[in-house]
Amino acid sequence: MNIIVCLKQVPDTESQIKIGPDGKSIVTDDIKWVMNPYDEFGVEEALRLKEKHGGEVTVVGLGPKRVTESIRTALAMGADKGILVSDEALDGSDSLANAKAIAAAVKDLDYDLIFTGQRGVDDDLGLVGATIAELLGIPQFSIIVKVEVAEDGKSVKVERPIEGEALIIESNLPALITAQKGLNEPRYASLPGIMKAKKKPLEEKTLADLGLDSAEFGEGARKLKILELTPPPERAAGKIVEGETPQEKAAELAKLLHDEAKVL
Amino acid sequence: MAQGVWTIAEQRDGEIRKITYEIVSEGRRLADALGQELTVILLGSNIKEKASELGQYGADRVLVADDPRLEPYTTDAYVSVISELVKANDPQILILGASVEGKDLAARLAASLDVGMAQDCTVFAIEDGNLVATRPVYAGKAYAKVTLENSLPQMATARPKVMSINEPDASKSAEVIDASFTLDDGDLKTKVVDVAKDESGKVDLTEADKIVSGGRGMKGPENYNILEELADLIGASVGASRAAVDAGWRPHPDQVGQTGKVVSPNLYIACGISGAIQHLAGMSTSKVIVAINKDEDAPIFQKADYGVVGDLFDVVPALTEEVKKYL
């Protein structure tokens, strides 16, 4: 069974976010870029399915050249080949446009399953997976914590936690799954893995290679327009609850929660 | 010309979910700002009797799609029906709740309508006749104000527990209309084969009014009973930091944070949680934050409205006793 994993590069979750002079984008100078944490679950799950059912794992990343590093990380974990969709005309594209380019890059590949993350921890949208599935005309399962592919490799059963329930859902393959924490524990790349990754195939594609018109991409083509980026609203400075003993502090806290905050 | 505000109701097993009242109330405010009507779409099986009640929260009209194949929710069936209704009626604005189901539906629906979408918004406004939404990005380290002016309908989802619910007005009812739609069995590719209900009666963290959360400072799974006791008393759900979840003390669905749940309760009590940036990402839109931590320099105190410096094993049981006075 052949599996595609989409991989987005995002600022490390420790990064400080500084807003740029245009007031619409972030300063990227000091940012450390990493694979979106949810995509690590996708890569891991694909590798486990490959170990069980055979086949190949292809990782696809879209973005500037630096995305190559994250693709190499996935190759070092054990994926077989990589595709980087990279084109200056893609700068500033929104999820819809990015998904169109990714869908174009994978549509002619031979695949049974596609993994994406449930959302990117950068713009926190969670749109690209569903959009790729729609464009390819395949079912999607989002926010999934368990994946079981049938012995014959023709169908999949997934577990999807919703508020207060877990649903077990089924469909034939191909299908697209968006990975949620709990799906697995991603492995680390081993040293031999890192050495091998250097020799694995990594293809680069431009919009023209994919037969796409660059006018439909980039800042100008955005449907979701960013008007302004601001720091989070300041919370008023908090109080340290006074008291000599834990009992006194607890009594004071309960009183404040009741009288002042009115949440008790 | 595109006209009207639409919201999509969420129901489960025939019961309207709370997020529905939140978005219907918000939809009313947006419709008023535009001087337009508010239509609510309700999908399900034998669901019609629940429709008129939505008028009390501000719906002018409820379009009901009733079909056994619409219960339980599946992405393909819902997208098929709703995209047909949207194309036939051309609303200007379409709002859903950012529940697990709502986010899934909204993402696929936007793709099928080929429009932009603003997920998990915390503020909506109308500016120059268009929807303008504010949403946390980079896990709440920045807020983006966005618009979808040339992309119709202007689609967005609302973060649960953020939009206020209108006081129901019993004198109002909505016009209930049977929606006409086609649903082709050939389009239904996914099937729900089993539902595992959580019988604990615990409210999901994303819907909880109050949360008591425990981190590495809890020292082990056996100590969460002190949080459970406090939680039971004040009607809270119990959450956890990733450190506690990764240690196997608490299940994954209990994790709050950047790679866990994003929650906005009225009260969030963090016990033995240091306040790592990835944890704050998941709870910084809580209304009142309390931190109980023995390290006075713990970063959580910078976000807390009320901080207690002390040993949680002393403070939490004492707090449980003290809150009894106010219940």
Ligand SMILES: Cc1cc2nc3c(=O)[nH]c(=O)nc-3n(C[C@H](O)[C@H](O)[C@H](O)COP(=O)(O)OP(=O)(O)OC[C@H]3O[C@@H](n4cnc5c(N)ncnc54)[C@H](O)[C@@H]3O)c2cc1C
């Ligand atoms: C990609 C990525 C994603 C992440 N996502 C998340 C996420 O979604 N959610 C999340 O929570 N974390 C997340 N993290 C982890 C995060 O960085 C922290 O490691 C984690 O939040 C720490 O958990 P903690 O506060 O429970 O533990 P610690 O940081 O170890 O803090 C324990 C606290 O308990 C206090 N304490 C100890 N004993 C007592 C006592 N007896 N009484 C009172 N206080 C006591 C200590 O003073 C300390 O402040 C993520 C990290 C990465 C890299």
Ligand SMILES: Nc1ncnc2c1ncn2[C@@H]1O[C@H](COP(=O)(O)O)[C@@H](O)[C@H]1O
């Ligand atoms: N530029 C990209 N390149 C490859 N995959 C992407 C890209 N953007 C989004 N994805 C995939 O879609 C998921 C959700 O991202 P988003 O919709 O941006 O929140 C990510 O976890 C990736 O798996």
